[in-house]
Amino acid sequence: MLLHLPNMFLLMNIFHATVAREQSCPACSRYDFEERLLERVLRNELVIETMLKETRETNVKVESALKLIHEDRSRLEDILDSLKKSKIEIDTEINGTLQGALKNMSNALVFMEHLQKEVGTKLDNTIKTAMTNISDAVAEMTQNASKTGLQLKKETEILKDQLTIPFIYFHANSPADYSLDSGQDVIFTNVRVNEGQGYDPKTGIFTVSVPGLYLFTVHYNVYYSTYTYLAITHQGIQIQPSFSHSVSGEFATFSMQVFIRAAMSDKIWVESTHRDTKLHGSDPHNSFSGALIHM
Template sequence: MTGLLQLLLLVSMTVASEPSCPACSKYDYEEKVLERMIRMEFAFEKVLKENKAVSKTVEQDLMLIKEENERLHATVDALKDQQEQAERKLVSLMEEVERNQSSTLEKIVSDSNNTLEQTIAAFNDIKDQIATQLVYFHARSPKTSSLSTGEVIVYTAVETNKGNGYSTTTGKFTAPVRGLYLFFMHTCTPTNKYTYLQILKEGSVLIASEYYAKATSTCSSSQAFVQLDAGETVWVQCSTSSHLYEGLPYRWTSFGGALIHN
């Protein structure tokens, strides 16, 4: 269309430029007309070549557009296939979830119950570990009433011995567990006699007592707090030769103690 417009414009310009020449011969006129027609033919061929080149470019562009269109269609089809596959998988998954929902809930409940039971058991274990263990003893009636210096008093009658810490063989208490203990010794002294007793831990004096019964037999008591590790021992020992008395009910020369905190 552009080439045709150029051709018409060229013809119009040629006709418009035709000179008015009454004096020119017929031969000159025809020669000039022929020359103009040849120029017009060349111009026309040039326009045709340009049109062909443009047409070829348009065809190439159309071919590229067609190929791109086909590629886009292929991409759209692939996306549609992927969407359909995803929808089918989703439907299948939802069906599977629905089928397994009951069993899953049952498993969750079962697992939760097991976890709760394990937690309770662990709590009970910890509670047992932190609870103060019962350890206490009370022994009376010394093996002998006349004591020499440095002699360990062996109390032969055991009233109670929770934890089996006290030994009637050695007269010593051995701590079964680590903790804070309270010990006491109750000492009865005969008339006109002295008693010199000590409570010792691993040979170190915790507390000592000295008593003289002048008018009548008399009893006295001493207490001591001490921190013990498991396996450490505590006992009552005579620091200087002494005499002990035990007669009336409950007027006992005795040794006892208890774990009060661990």
């Protein structure tokens, strides 16, 4: 009813305003005027009803929004209460933790002081013991060093005597055979010099007694129209081979030499590398020699 009273007043105002704007028309009848007036009133009433409906919907939305705001406010108040309780609990826990930490630190300081005193006493004893041990060790080392010096001096003198390098040199001639087969060793039977006793005239082999660099030389004679195949051999390996053939005159002299780095007990000799190897000439013209030139 309260809503209808304003509507009625509004309709009356609209009616008076409409009548005031209407011009007098002598030709229009009274009923025609009333019909047009009623039509306008109905249209205005429909407009007002529409406005009232929209106003009610707006009121409903506003009330819903207010209700949601009240609910959000209640939730926020609950959250604030929970945060206050959590803050109180956290403050209590922090205070308890700090008090416990302070107590532990106090206990740790007391323990450190006690430990420092104990360690200091042990350290002093350890240092004294170490100094005593060092002093004894130094005295023992001094005594041992003196003994070691004397021993080294004696050993040095012995080594000097042992380091005397022997003079290694040999020269032999006069082959046992002048006609040789393949693989046959040439045995020079006449030994002119054999310093170091490395050459064996029974086998024709030189055995190394002092390792080092050696120079070996072979001289041999070849008769006219004969062939000679020889090689200086080291440990079964032909180091320096030689081939010769005299094509003019009665005979010709040839030679070969090689450097060999030999180890202790290595063996070097001269051998024939082909069948029907022929040598010729007097004894001095066929020889085998060697010498140690560097250690």
